[in-house]
Amino acid sequence: MSVGGFSIKAKGLGNYNNGGGGTGTKCGRWNPTVEQVKLLTDLFKAGLRTPSTDQIQKISMELSSYGKIESKNVFYWFQNHKARERQKRRKISTVDFDHRQDTNLSIPQRHNIRHHQQPPKEEKVIETLQLFPLSNVERARANLTAASHNEYIREQVNTTVFSTYSSCGAEMEHPPLDLRLSFYEWVSYQRF
Amino acid sequence: MSVGGFSIKAKGLGNYNNGGGGTGTKCGRWNPTVEQVKLLTDLFKAGLRTPSTDQIQKISMELSSYGKIESKNVFYWFQNHKARERQKRRKISTVDFDHRQDTNLSIPQRHNIRHHQQPPKEEKVIETLQLFPLSNVERARANLTAASHNEYIREQVNTTVFSTYSSCGAEMEHPPLDLRLSFYEWVSYQRF
DNA sequence: GTTTTATGAATGAACG
DNA sequence: CGTTCATTCATAAAAC
Incomplete structure (x- = not known):
């Protein structure tokens, strides 16, 4: 995914970003910072898929310097990222069914399973x-x-x-x- | 309504041209034609909510005769359509009968209330x-x-x-x- | 041209 | 792990 330019995003509601250190706030979900995502992605690219408990601990610790995070966020992140990488090759495949039939730009390798257009x-x-x-x-x-x-x-x-x-x-x-x-x-x- | 606060964030979404080399005229996200929407809506009305992988494939194929489309578009369409129908229905039902705010009585059609987990x-x-x-x-x-x-x-x-x-x-x-x-x-x- | 709305896309969280 | 749900982000289209 092309990391494009920067954009200024206005968070519509200050709500889910809970104030952190205070009382037991009802949190919204974790909103990773770009640095956090980058590090996680790097790890994933490096081959990490299912970090063990202690790995998760370490990663969380590392990521905490960029923003609030819990261990479970790391756990979920890898679960999701792994799952979706696979998923992309299934139902969310980018392969498009263009009705042009003379194009072979799809699938260079393997026997392709695709239905013909x-x-x-x-x-x-x-x-x-x-x-x-x-x-x-x-x-x-x-x-x-x-x-x-x-x-x-x-x-x-x-x-x-x-x-x-x-x-x-x-x-x-x-x-x-x-x-x-x-x-x-x-x-x-x-x-x- | 708006700003609780601003944050600067680099978003990964540049304009990914739909490289599919399709018409080339329109880039960016999928923009379904009326025929495509019609068919999708019909399927939805017919009761289809979460198409399986092969269903998505077939639907994509079918829809491709009306314009450029990818499998993931179908996937997202059903996800969004289902979610937003549920969303609306939820908002209505909260005001609906029994105007207690914190009631959980909202129509247990199937599974629900994961968040109270x-x-x-x-x-x-x-x-x-x-x-x-x-x-x-x-x-x-x-x-x-x-x-x-x-x-x-x-x-x-x-x-x-x-x-x-x-x-x-x-x-x-x-x-x-x-x-x-x-x-x-x-x-x-x-x-x- | 700007604001609002509708909706495509993405992803955190969680279930079975 | 595959799948599903809720919520959010982004943006084309519509409304102004």
């Missing part, structure tokens, strides 16, 4: 011939989908030496079974 | 900075996945590291270099 369709529904339920294969693929996608993951890439992040090691099959089911049928099936 | 743990444990080494038991527990998660968190919260260590300059914009180096050294030692 649909040809430019005038109408929204293509009649289905494949009925439900979805096959086990399809379902399995959905669960396994180790997205390949492109490189918005600039972080991991240059993690170099240490990180052997190999979340999705094995190549899973990927039936392109592009079952062209009616979208609305599918919707009906999915609804509850 | 926080135990009255707000005591000020100021000292008790537990220097390592931590026991093996603690370490093992930390490494355990989710099972004892909450317990772990409580433990973490209870330790409240920061206050003990905010001695050094809160004014400093940058940490002492040596401190930082030693910190990274420690990290390297710990993990890699």
Whole structure:
């Protein structure tokens, strides 16, 4: 994520930034400073994923010089960051489904799992011939989908030496079974 | 309404041009077309709230015929739409029947009230900075996945590291270099 | 052009 | 760990 310029942000409500040292204030959530984020990110880039208790303690201690922080914030930060890095490769994949079909700018490596782009369709529904339920294969693929996608993951890439992040090691099959089911049928099936 | 206070913060969000190389005309965040909104709204009305990964994929594909879109847009759309519907409904219901303010009676449709989860743990444990080494038991527990998660968190919260260590300059914009180096050294030692 | 609103995007916190 | 919820940040569009 490009760390762009600085901006002056007006915190709308002085509320959640609790006064700190005082009485047991009902806090808002932790709002990390840029320095804190930077340090955390550096650690993550360095390969740290699940810090142990004492690591969390140390990190919190270090970060406390930049602003208020608790250990649990560090814990959550790593949990979230790790989870979302993976998540990005799944449902929040940056891969766009542009309906241009002659472009291959997506996914250079591996077998791609992506459905092919649909040809430019005038109408929204293509009649289905494949009925439900979805096959086990399809379902399995959905669960396994180790997205390949492109490189918005600039972080991991240059993690170099240490990180052997190999979340999705094995190549899973990927039936392109592009079952062209009616979208609305599918919707009906999915609804509850 | 506005300013409780100003803070200067560097935000990471520059204008990330939607590099997708799409139309090129419009940059910045996704701007759904009316057809896209229509379809999304229909799905929502049909009862869809939290589409699964493959659902998101399919919806994205479908919507791509109306304009440029990414999977994450669909994901966010449902997240936001659901959240804001709930938000509105909550605000209404607080004023709704039973104008007691602190009532928790607000329609337990499903799960709710996570926020009251926080135990009255707000005591000020100021000292008790537990220097390592931590026991093996603690370490093992930390490494355990989710099972004892909450317990772990409580433990973490209870330790409240920061206050003990905010001695050094809160004014400093940058940490002492040596401190930082030693910190990274420690990290390297710990993990890699 | 400025202010307000609607909503896309992000993330801290927490659940199962 | 994957997922879900609440809250916040950011910004395009609408209102003024």
